[in-house]
């Protein structure tokens with residue numbers, strides 16, 4: 001009875017702090033997800049006490065220097081100056097927090113199994129600095145079950161009890177980096193609480209700075225929704241990548257086919273083939289679900305097949321570069337190659353898991369002299385030197401685009417279709433262009449110098 005009363009007091013106190021935006025919010029992990037969230041919540045009036053284990057990032061935050069492209073520099077600086085956002089490396093700061101949101105990475109290990117060590121580490125940090133009445137929300141993408149099986153279980157091992165002294169929910173981040181129309185504030189949030197009180201509190205929290213919230217029946221359903229969204233993309237991209245390979249053999253322009261199919265007003269959504277998938281979501285998240293499925297005797301063949309096709313695309317690109325150069329009696333070894341774009345998609349600065357990096361590696365391993373142009377990315381790391389969450393090995397610098405580089409390259413490969421690349425000029429000046437994204441084609445630039453994924457090389461020259 002006493003416990004229930006105490007729980008109700010915690011809930012009402014937190015609801016009140018949420019309603020008048022005085023709750024202190026701890027955010028663990030201030031990267032592509034955590035920092036924009038910090039800015040939105042701070043703009044609504046909350047005080048953000050960030051925990052970021054990269055000391056360089058911590059310093060930048062406290063100096064008001066923004067490092068995430070989707071975050072507005074002056075808005076961020078203003079919030080830091082008002083002491084609405086601050087960061088520290090240690091977890092002790094969480095002692096002062098009413099709400100703690102976990103936004104740490106969820107990568108795969110070398111065997112493509114979920115690496116949830118970051119979530120466990122964050123949970124341990126919370127446990128050590130726990131106080132009764134905390135609301136804990138997991139935002140990192142993960143397999144269904146993580147919130148309860150890992151976070152709730154760890155907190156309860158430490159003697160804390162859900163329904164007694166803490167609240168717990170899962171609410172995935174669904175941001176699309178670089179998207180000019182949708183951001184943290186206007187993208188519908190999904191929330192699944194472990195109990196109805198957990199749901200009520202986390203819904204109230206997000207509704208105080210996000211336009212729409214969808215209530216889910218459980219954290220597991222919310223976790224499943226997030227991975228399903230990304231699997232939907234992975235599978236559809238794999239399908240069109242396979243179609244591109246078939247179209248090449250049948251000498252059909254895959255882009256013409258998809259463009260025509262997209263005129264159907266119902267039952268079809270266009271996805272486009274390309275050099276593979278990248279970023280911290282599409283290449284990883286499907287494997288989280290496939291791994292979990294095995295616990296239930298379900299081998300998610302469809303999901304894994306899509307991953308396999310997408311992962312193989314850089315090798316498809318490599319093979320085609322060899323075929324194109326062969327037309328000009330050039331081996332890949334020693335060829336001068338200019339690669340345009342290294343980020344995993346257009347107009348962003350994120351090269352994590354980028355298929356363009358994989359293409360760079362494969363071409364370099366074959367002895368090509370590859371240089372990379374990317375106005376968004378100053379330097380990047382190959383897998384050998386990429387410790388992903390804190391790059392430490394030697395990096396490869398990108399170079400500016402120049403007429404000289406375009407003209408001297410044996411082949412120019414468009415691997416990322418940044419909006420501001422001067423495509424007409426590129427095609428005009430280059431000897432030959434392999435356009436893995438159909439960037440020129442979508443701009444109605446046509447030339448016999450352009451090879452697409454579905455172009456049959458032997459018949460072109």
Ligand SMILES: NC(=O)c1ccc[n+]([C@@H]2O[C@H](COP(=O)([O-])OP(=O)(O)OC[C@H]3O[C@@H](n4cnc5c(N)ncnc54)[C@H](O)[C@@H]3O)[C@@H](O)[C@H]2O)c1
Nearest residue numbers: 029030031032033051052053054103104105106140141173
């Ligand atoms: N990037 C996206 O577009 C995107 C979109 C939706 C969901 N997600 C998911 O959100 C989560 C975070 O992704 P991200 O892209 O923001 O990653 P990120 O690498 O950009 O940011 C994570 C941050 O957490 C920090 N960190 C790691 N361990 C920590 C610890 N123990 N304590 C404190 N800080 C720690 C890292 O230094 C880094 O700054 C992942 O699960 C990802 O799948 C990402």
